[in-house]
Amino acid sequence: MNEELKPSRRQFLKIGGAAITMIPIMSMSGNAVAAVNAAMRTSMKYQDKPNGAKHCANCMHFVPGKTPKALGGCQIFPGDTEISPNGFCIAWAAKP
Template sequence: MDTLNSKKVSRRSFLKGAALLASIAVVPAIVASKEASAAAKATKAAMQYQDHPKGKLECSNCIQFIPGKNAKAKGTCKVVEGAISPQGYCIAYAPKG
């Protein structure tokens, strides 16, 4: 028992250790959440994706579209998996406000 009493832990050390343990527990939850959201994307077939516009409706004007490195480069979509053409279209189309 003398060895337990002789090692006093400062409040600062205790709080640092508690914060470290809490952050270690949170990191896997964040990673799992990102993987789940990526896995939740629909297939191109399910969204009836096509590489050409439907009239004036095209991915570059859609709120779900995430542009590529330039205006003509393929980007990604928040809803549809895979590379998406800026001139493409699918049934998840939602015009930018």
């Protein structure tokens, strides 16, 4: 067998160590990207405009963003981070 193509233990450990250190970096960078759960939005008939006085900002399922006008999340739409406070869906329920 050709000795040049045979990986050494040291090379294996360097590459493996680099790969392991990249896992947390890659997972954190994925969280910074906004996500949309299109299937749930369709099934719940989500729209970016309110239905009269009913809107996401006064719904019990809404998870507010950093500011009152910022996009937030919803307990009904897992993984969706682009819910408008002025939006509406059929799962709307008044805050208690």
